[in-house]
Amino acid sequence: METSIPQRLAWVAVDWGSSNLRAWALADGGEVLAEVEAARGMLDLAPADYEPALLAAIGDWLPVEGRTPVLVCGMAGARQGWREAPYRPVPRALDALAQGAARPDTEDARLDVHLLPGLCQGGEAGGFDVMRGEETQLAGLAALEPGVSGPVCLPGTHAKWATLQAGRVERFHTFMTGELYRLLAERSVLAHSLGEDDLADSACREAFTTAVTEVVAAPEAFTRQLFGLRAMDLLDEALPSGEARGAVLAARLSGLAIGLELAGACRGLDDAQRVRLIGGEALCRRYALALSALGHESEIIANQRAVLAGLGLARAALDHD
Amino acid sequence: METSIPQRLAWVAVDWGSSNLRAWALADGGEVLAEVEAARGMLDLAPADYEPALLAAIGDWLPVEGRTPVLVCGMAGARQGWREAPYRPVPRALDALAQGAARPDTEDARLDVHLLPGLCQGGEAGGFDVMRGEETQLAGLAALEPGVSGPVCLPGTHAKWATLQAGRVERFHTFMTGELYRLLAERSVLAHSLGEDDLADSACREAFTTAVTEVVAAPEAFTRQLFGLRAMDLLDEALPSGEARGAVLAARLSGLAIGLELAGACRGLDDAQRVRLIGGEALCRRYALALSALGHESEIIANQRAVLAGLGLARAALDHD
Numbered sequence: 001m002e003t004s005i006p007q008r009l010a011w012v013a014v015d016w017g018s019s020n021l022r023a024w025a026l027a028d029g030g031e032v033l034a035e036v037e038a039a040r041g042m043l044d045l046a047p048a049d050y051e052p053a054l055l056a057a058i059g060d061w062l063p064v065e066g067r068t069p070v071l072v073c074g075m076a077g078a079r080q081g082w083r084e085a086p087y088r089p090v091p092r093a094l095d096a097l098a099q100g101a102a103r104p105d106t107e108d109a110r111l112d113v114h115l116l117p118g119l120c121q122g123g124e125a126g127g128f129d130v131m132r133g134e135e136t137q138l139a140g141l142a143a144l145e146p147g148v149s150g151p152v153c154l155p156g157t158h159a160k161w162a163t164l165q166a167g168r169v170e171r172f173h174t175f176m177t178g179e180l181y182r183l184l185a186e187r188s189v190l191a192h193s194l195g196e197d198d199l200a201d202s203a204c205r206e207a208f209t210t211a212v213t214e215v216v217a218a219p220e221a222f223t224r225q226l227f228g229l230r231a232m233d234l235l236d237e238a239l240p241s242g243e244a245r246g247a248v249l250a251a252r253l254s255g256l257a258i259g260l261e262l263a264g265a266c267r268g269l270d271d272a273q274r275v276r277l278i279g280g281e282a283l284c285r286r287y288a289l290a291l292s293a294l295g296h297e298s299e300i301i302a303n304q305r306a307v308l309a310g311l312g313l314a315r316a317a318l319d320h321d
Numbered sequence: 322m323e324t325s326i327p328q329r330l331a332w333v334a335v336d337w338g339s340s341n342l343r344a345w346a347l348a349d350g351g352e353v354l355a356e357v358e359a360a361r362g363m364l365d366l367a368p369a370d371y372e373p374a375l376l377a378a379i380g381d382w383l384p385v386e387g388r389t390p391v392l393v394c395g396m397a398g399a400r401q402g403w404r405e406a407p408y409r410p411v412p413r414a415l416d417a418l419a420q421g422a423a424r425p426d427t428e429d430a431r432l433d434v435h436l437l438p439g440l441c442q443g444g445e446a447g448g449f450d451v452m453r454g455e456e457t458q459l460a461g462l463a464a465l466e467p468g469v470s471g472p473v474c475l476p477g478t479h480a481k482w483a484t485l486q487a488g489r490v491e492r493f494h495t496f497m498t499g500e501l502y503r504l505l506a507e508r509s510v511l512a513h514s515l516g517e518d519d520l521a522d523s524a525c526r527e528a529f530t531t532a533v534t535e536v537v538a539a540p541e542a543f544t545r546q547l548f549g550l551r552a553m554d555l556l557d558e559a560l561p562s563g564e565a566r567g568a569v570l571a572a573r574l575s576g577l578a579i580g581l582e583l584a585g586a587c588r589g590l591d592d593a594q595r596v597r598l599i600g601g602e603a604l605c606r607r608y609a610l611a612l613s614a615l616g617h618e619s620e621i622i623a624n625q626r627a628v629l630a631g632l633g634l635a636r637a638a639l640d641h642d
Contacts, residue, residue, distance in 0.1 A: 120555075123553075123557060123559075127545070127549055128549055128557055130552050130555055130556065158510075158548055174548040174549075174552070176548045179509055180505075180509075184504070187504055189479075219540040219541040219543070220540040220581065220584035220585040220588060221585045222581060223496040223498055223581055223582055224496050224586075226496075227496060231450045231451050234441075234449075234451055235441060235449045257544075260543060261544055264539075264542045264544070264545050267541060
């Protein structure tokens with residue numbers, strides 16, 4: 001199997017983030033021939049480290065002759081990355097991302113690297129904001145559903161909400177939900193009260209959805225509800241004891257954090273608008289549950305499917321240049 | 322001066338928190354004869370460590386004969402402290418705190434220690450909540466202004482808002498504002514963008530009050546505004562450069578955090594209600610500026626004045642027992 005990759009390889013897709021990279025070897029019809037993951041990201045790479053890191057990951061896939069297109073999204077194109085692919089302003093058509101790609105020089109002549117740009121938004125256009133990597137997942141959605149319109153959410157450390165209109169990004173907003181949750185769960189006074197939640201458990205599920213609806217009804221009480229978790233742990237005799245207690249409180253914190261995001265992001269959505277969720281399955285299902293508690297339907301698109309479709313769209317655009 | 326303290330000492334006031342203690346030697350009329358501070362708090366003391374720590378701080382003040390009342394508020398009375406003085410439920414009269422005091426045994430017969438209780442609130446009575454230490458500052462306010470009514474704010478790591486009615490605490494709420502600010506400023510992605518703010522500077526002041534009014538108008542956008550700080554740092558050409566940039570962004574983060582608290586705490590306050598602020602001067606002035614941006618008047622009562630008056634009230638109650 002390994003030996004046939006160089007013969008069949010058409011291009012390489014890379015999602016290169018702050019702390020790791022994932023790469024896929026693709027045949028011409030889109031078949032995934034191989035994939036690899038490595039813990040090498042922007043935070044620990046200097047510009048000169050990128051080419052060796054890439055070759056360590058994908059070197060075995062490359063045919064000896066010719067140049068192989070390597071399409072890269074994510075932080076490798078940041079100012080602190082391999083080479084900057086400057087942010088492009090919204091509104092922006094999602095099939096045009098390859099136009100802003102940066103093309104770093106490589107010593108290895110087999111590599112034809114394209115670092116895709118991120119998107120930015122000005123103060124008047126909806127508030128200063130940036131994304132780098134998620135635009136490629138949005139492009140993937142546009143490739144899978146040409147002319148797509150509506151709200152799209154990409155949950156994560158810095159969750160993104162984009163409004164698409166006929167395959168264009170009109171505007172987007174970032175919420176610091178995942179990072180906020182982790183700081184509170186791991187480094188605040190709440191750490192003593194929290195365990196691991198499990199939304200398959202009915203008590204956790206109820207604590208989660210109750211928190212979502214409470215914070216959407218009264219977002220101004222958010223920091224009070226945070227301390228309330230600590231007070232509940234001290235005083236609330238209706239809570240289960242032992243591990244179940246920490247699980248329920250963790251579910252409640254997750255509901256408060258995601259609920260505050262939805263309070264902001266869903267304002268102005270009408271109920272008929274289905275929200276598309278792109279990301280890891282467990283987190284997307286958590287968001288789908290929260291959205292459903294607020295009366296919104298949603299649909300989950302897997303991370304990898306969106307990334308490969310988005311990089312594939314950029315690669316197709318190269319062929320037409 | 323030192324030698325006369327044991328002759329004139331009437332009682333000792335102690336504010337004993339999670340990480341340090343402050344003690345004052347008091348004469349009968351309330352004159353402060355001496356004060357001391359030590360970095361010994363609940364987090365690093367086992368129950369048996371409290372008496373030696375107290376004697377190390379105040380032993381020199383004690384007359385050889387007789388027992389000296391030592392009135393203590395704060396975490397020394399917590400379950401993980403010296404000896405538990407269980408929380409007393411609200412509503413509660415502030416001149417009755419001494420009734421719930423715990424009296425730990427001491428080996429040194431000169432000590433007559435009273436650990437004052439904190440206050441708690443049930444789920445139906447306004448939401449689960451606890452305070453330990455701040456109730457004594459509120460009692461001090463009631464001693465300084467007998468029959469006091471109205472909203473009182475005690476800014477800090479876990480900011481407290483209490484509603485007083487004729488010298489009673491009717492209800493109270495805790496906001497995790499200070500802890501949230503510190504986590505975001507020191508440990509989130511925002512740490513790279515922030516410096517030290519200075520509200521005497523007009524640009525910082527404006528960034529602070531603008532953030533307060535923005536988050537009060539739209540608290541549901543809080544986590545979006547957080548990431549917006551990062552995006553402003555990357556994109557906003559109207560921001561100053563160098564150190565002034567980090568200062569303005571830090572002022573904005575402080576305004577967002579305090580503003581979210583005020584969005585919750587000031588809901589239902591009418592404009593005529595003056596807010597009393599008890600705490601350290603710099604932080605209270607920051608809150609006063611935020612309140613004033615929202616049209617609320619405030620008055621600052623210094624921490625030490627409130628603590629000493631509150632412990633003095635409890636000591637007077639002992640004399641009447």
